[in-house]
Amino acid sequence: MNITSETINDVTVATLNERRLDAALAVRFKDAMRPIVDTAEGRVVLDMGSIEFMDSSGLGAIVALMKYLGPERPLDLACLQPAVDRVFRLTRMDGVFTIYRDVGVATDATAKSA
Amino acid sequence: MKPSFEGVTQALDKLRLELAGQAVDFGAMELALAEALNNCVEHGAETVDVLEIALVCTLEDHRFCFLIRENSARYQLPTAFASQANSDRSAEETLDGGFGWHLIHSLADQVALRRVKGWNELTLHFGATEKEWKDCRYV
Numbered sequence: 001m002n003i004t005s006e007t008i009n010d011v012t013v014a015t016l017n018e019r020r021l022d023a024a025l026a027v028r029f030k031d032a033m034r035p036i037v038d039t040a041e042g043r044v045v046l047d048m049g050s051i052e053f054m055d056s057s058g059l060g061a062i063v064a065l066m067k068y069l070g071p072e073r074p075l076d077l078a079c080l081q082p083a084v085d086r087v088f089r090l091t092r093m094d095g096v097f098t099i100y101r102d103v104g105v106a107t108d109a110t111a112k113s114a
Numbered sequence: 115m116k117p118s119f120e121g122v123t124q125a126l127d128k129l130r131l132e133l134a135g136q137a138v139d140f141g142a143m144e145l146a147l148a149e150a151l152n153n154c155v156e157h158g159a160e161t162v163d164v165l166e167i168a169l170v171c172t173l174e175d176h177r178f179c180f181l182i183r184e185n186s187a188r189y190q191l192p193t194a195f196a197s198q199a200n201s202d203r204s205a206e207e208t209l210d211g212g213f214g215w216h217l218i219h220s221l222a223d224q225v226a227l228r229r230v231k232g233w234n235e236l237t238l239h240f241g242a243t244e245k246e247w248k249d250c251r252y253v
Binding site: 020022023024053055056057059060082083086087090091093 | 118119120122123141142144145148149152155156213214216217220221
């Protein structure tokens with residue numbers, strides 16, 4: 001699982017450099033994100049711009065990550081492709097996460113999680 | 115098809131190539147099929163020594179009928195979904211599982227399950243009328 005990270009305006013941005021986030025990769029996603037989020041002090045934004053396909057296992061891994069981070073370190077999402085956005089909408093999880101159209105908006109100094 | 119999550123991905127990649135050029139929302143079908151097949155892999159292997167899964171696609175006038183036939187233990191189609199449960203939960207209480215069947219029912223026009231001679235046969239239909247659903251052919 002290829003994930004890169006950087007800090008922008010005190011926000012930890014984790015970029016998924018994969019085409020899929022599914023049952024075959026969900027565990028590896030969680031394992032790869034652990035060292036990244038363990039050093040995050042505030043908001044975390046997951047850049048999913050490369051993800052073309054996500055299933056419920058991928059969604060579950062993201063939810064598990066959100067719960068691991070806790071309320072003090074909100075997990076937001078950015079750059080969702082239409083197929084991925086559909087999964088969040090159908091499961092009503094678009095009401096649980098703050099979703100930004102791009103990383104720039106997500107890391108804007110005035111941006112706040114809902 | 116080898117019953118593993120990676121096998122599911124390979125099968126769906128092959129299906130995508132087979133259906134290339136068809137005027138259909140393959141993304142919706144792919145997601146529903148992934149959920150159903152992953153469910154077989156995750157839960158079916160617990161109930162049999164050797165899990166066998168067959169995926170059959172019938173296409174007629176851009177309407178699709180998918181049959182997933184596998185030899186795991188009998189199961190029932192769930193009627194309650196995590197998405198409904200999560201609507202009144204806080205972020206911390208949000209369920210991180212159980213979305214699969216909700217997605218299947220949301221994406222497919224028809225979902226049916228039957229047990230035939232020790233095999234589960236899950237059928238997902240996309241874009242069909244009621245009559246076409248009843249006339250769905252298997253190959």
